[in-house]
Amino acid sequence: MDAIWPAAGLTDGSVLLRRWQPHDSDQFVALFDHEVARWSPQVSDQSDAALRGRLEQAASMPPEHLSQGYAIVEAERPDHLLGATDWRTSAPMPPFSLVDIGYLFGAHARGRGVATAALRLLGGWLLSPRGGDLRRIQLDHAVANAGSCRVAEKAGLTIEGRRPQFLPLRDTPGGPLVFHDTCLHGRVRPARTVG
Numbered sequence: 580m581d582a583i584w585p586a587a588g589l590t591d592g593s594v595l596l597r598r599w600q601p602h603d604s605d606q607f608v609a610l611f612d613h614e615v616a617r618w619s620p621q622v623s624d625q626s627d628a629a630l631r632g633r634l635e636q637a638a639s640m641p642p643e644h645l646s647q648g649y650a651i652v653e654a655e656r657p658d659h660l661l662g663a664t665d666w667r668t669s670a671p672m673p674p675f676s677l678v679d680i681g682y683l684f685g686a687h688a689r690g691r692g693v694a695t696a697a698l699r700l701l702g703g704w705l706l707s708p709r710g711g712d713l714r715r716i717q718l719d720h721a722v723a724n725a726g727s728c729r730v731a732e733k734a735g736l737t738i739e740g741r742r743p744q745f746l747p748l749r750d751t752p753g754g755p756l757v758f759h760d761t762c763l764h765g766r767v768r769p770a771r772t773v774g
């Protein structure tokens with residue numbers, strides 16, 4: 580991906596996706612409640628110190644660097660954090676041309692349509708010539724995570740199938756890892772006319 584993240588971020592007028600800033604730290608840590616812990620794969624340390632460290636690192640990247648992680652805020656109140664999004668490459672690029680998207684929202688932000696708006700906005704940019712110009716974006720959520728399924732569909736990522744035993748989650752805090760079946764969603768770059 581040789582895109583450059585727009586200096587002013589991405590906005591649809593209601594939500595704004597922008598680079599992390601050091602002062603987001605407290606609000607960032609506060610996003611990680613039991614719902615986030617319940618549905619997020621346990622791939623990284625989610626202690627407060629580790630979360631603050633991740634945020635500091637993202638905030639210190641040069642502005643043109645695609646940090647692969649962005650703050651989601653209200654467009655009218657850019658200091659008011661709603662959620663976080665990132666993307667990962669699951670296959671070597673090139674020749675692959677796809678990313679997996681993740682997202683999470685604070686309890687105060689849920690149920691207002693912001694997840695749908697943010698995912699639609701990010702997906703449109705990643706698949707556009709101005710953005711990543713990828714061929715495909717995708718995401719997996721646990722089959723039981725009905726909210727994430729609805730958000731993905733409404734944002735234009737259609738359901739493509741199931742992946743059995745794909746996602747390691749902790750159903751209870753401190754409990755054992757349980758490998759959940761996931762629902763895979765994808766959205767591909769629109770066909771382009773030449774000339």
Ligand SMILES: CC(C)(COP(=O)(O)OP(=O)(O)OC[C@H]1O[C@@H](n2cnc3c(N)ncnc32)[C@H](O)[C@@H]1OP(=O)(O)O)[C@@H](O)C(=O)NCCC(=O)NCCS
Pocket residue numbers: 614615618619682683684685688689690691692693694695696719720721724725726727729730733
């Ligand atoms: C799942 C999550 C992203 C939804 O965010 P949100 O901002 O509340 O979603 P929206 O307001 O955009 O809602 C979009 C649709 O999903 C539905 N929805 C949202 N949460 C839901 C839930 N828990 N159960 C069923 N439907 C739900 C809404 O009703 C809406 O559908 P509608 O327009 O047909 O009424 C958010 O609750 C969250 O961050 N959860 C914890 C982390 C997580 O699950 N991340 C995704 C991991 S794959």
